[in-house]
Amino acid sequence: MAQHRRRRTTALALGVPLALTAAGGLAYGLLPGSQPEASAATNAAPAWATATADGFASVDALGQNGTYGGRDGRIVTVKTLADLEKYATASEPYVIVVAATITMDPVGKEIKVQSNKTIVGSGTSGQIVGGGFFLGSGVHNVIIRNLTIRDAYQGVWNDKEHDFDAIQMDGAHHVWIDHNDLRHMADGLIDVRKDSTYVTVSWNKLSQDNKAFGIGWTENVVTDITIHHNWVRETEQRNPSTDNAAHAHLYNNFLEDVAGTDIASSYGNYSRGATRMVLENSWFQGFKNPVIKDSTASIVQKGNTFVDTSGRNESGGTAFDPKTYYAYTLDKTADVPALLKSGAGPRSSIGTTAGITTQAAAATTLTVAKDGSGQYSTVQAAVNAVPANNPSRVVISVKPGTYRELVKVPSNKPHVTIQGTGSSRNDTVIVYNNASGTPKPDGSGTYGTGGSATVAVEADDFQARNLSISNDFDEASHQDIANQAVALRTAADKVFLDGVIVSGDQDTLLVDTAAKEKLGRVYMKNSYVVGNVDFIFGRATAVIDKSVITLKKRWNGTSAGYVTAPSTAAGRKGILIANSTVNGDVSSASFYLGRPWHAGGDTTLDPQTTVRNTSLSAAIRSTPWTDMSGFSWKDDRFAEYKNTGAGSGAASSDRPQLTDAQATGQEVADWLGDWTPSAA
Secondary structure (H helix, E strand, C coil): CCCCCCCCCCCEECCCCCCHHHHHCCCCCCCCCCCCCCCEEECCCCCHHHEEEEHHHHEECCCCECCCCCCCEEEEECCHHHHHHHCCCCCEEEEEEECCCCEECCCCEEEEECCEEEEEEEECCEHHHHHHHEHHHHHHHHEECCCEEEECCCCCCCCCCCCCCCCCEECCCCEEEECCCCCCCCEEEEEEEEEEEEEEEEECCCEEEEEEEEEEEEEEEECEEEEEEEEEEECCCCCCCCCCCCEEEECCCCCCCCCCCCCCCCEEEEEEEECEEEEHHHHHHHHEEEECCCCEEEEEEEEEECCCEECCCCCCCCCCCCHHHCCCCCCHHHHHHHHHHHHHHCCCCEEEECCCEECCCCCCEEECCCCCCCCEHHHHHHHHHCCHHHHHHEEEEEEEEEECCCCCEEECCCCCEEEECCHHHHHHEEEEECCCCCEEECCCCEEEEHHCCCCCCCCCCEEEEEEEEEEECCCEEECCCCCCCCCCEEEEECEEEEEEEEECEEEEEEEECCCCCCCCEEEEECCCECEEHHHHHHCCCCECCEEEEEEEECCCCCCCCCEEECCCCCCCCCCCCCCCEEEEECCCCCEEECCCCCHHHCCCCEEEEEEEEECCCCCCCCCCCCCCEEECEEEEEEEEEEEEEECCCEEEEECCCCHHHHHHCHHHHHHCCCCCCCCC
């Protein structure tokens, strides 16, 4: 039972206007009368004050958990250059609302923004004229949104004398540039230089400039950048030019060179040096040399459209799978021009674009219904609409129905509840049928055990309630492939499963942690778990309380199995089954309570299962523990306490029982520690 783990993913990218829904809507213009230092950014703050990034800017790295700007600081409104510079360069976090046209003095001035800042325009009134912003080495967690930054042009088209950019970063990380109008500067509109990384540039208008967007100026290959839903028009070069980027993901952009205008394109997207670029579902209109690459660089193109273009259009080499790093959903390429013309650049207020309300992700509750009566028709679409690094609870309310889909809650979307609204947990079912040996559609191998999960939870403080999660992989028809098939995988802390059914055959419920050294607690109550082989397994600190564990015959009708397979790290609590019932329509004395899983042959593990105060049917063997893969259960931690029923038994060397004194240290509260689960 090998364990397959993917790199943690972190983000959001769901169609238009994703940068909007990820932020919970752009409620710019709601604070025209607010005063500097007027309010604290709390959970009740406007949506744009608590907005967080998608794409690479949402990935946890370099000690930074995604990009959320000045969310933890005060909201201040500025109308003068002095106030803007005062707050942008301060050491404290701030949400800075620009509510006027601010002219830089001298021309070309770039304010040196410090870490933990959100700079956001109020409606369309936030404008910076004659200069811009500079983010230096080590500056991180910065959001620049909904601004117009313009007119530092000094009269020389290919200006070699002035470096007057709209936004320049040299060695910064975790930066989100979103819904801005950047135009007519003296050098470039955006420069991402000198190992700047974990950057997302989304929903911007870039226009009327010689150099639109340069990335690189380094021999190091470290930059990770996402560029999506940008409208680039009337620019000559660097659209963008991407030099030595480790991962450059470009999707749903609109590059337009209008015939008969003064500005003509020389090239579009350029992959240089050691760059690995993935370019998806973008629209190129009238561009010369729309996509080009160096011999040393890579570009993988998927789903792009080229209209009236000429010259080089290149691809080649290998790149990467962006979904290894974060979740995103592509808009249709044909929709991109209209989408960007209406949705890019600063927004005046909350509204609806392309039929999707920008307020959706800010709501406390998101509704899912297969019949279209909810906000979303799939559970994953609702998960995608949750803001990355959301600070407070989001409830995904799922109407009755069978949802045949894969659902993943990434690590940067905590405080999510998925809740069925039917009269019973049988009314709302999330189901799929991947197994460990199921080939992936892209031909890159098989899913592996962990990757087979119907629902995968990697975010802390997750809850599921009043629904069923199932893996209905047909073992009888697919004995040719590895048949571990997970229904629910958790790899997070403080996971509360309340009134749910988790059903499958082999490896039904995988209770994992984000890493071997990380704590991951799971509390399941008033629920059912159904399976036959190792169907409650993993290294988490997991409690099954006041629940029913249903034993199931194997695919060929035989009765044989194992309830638990813990792979607990030494010094941690493993699996506790308490105050529950173990039964099922299987043969007597055919199931073990558990066996020790030393994942990967790891001898440092100390697997633990305790079963206490639980009714055991006659299906449980009189010697309820057994060895696994050469590891003896007697070398690990397996015990019972005061179980009842036909399958219970007296203490012996093959059936260890806790003493009363030992049992006082193996209560539910001992497993959960400082966490008291409560419905939310």
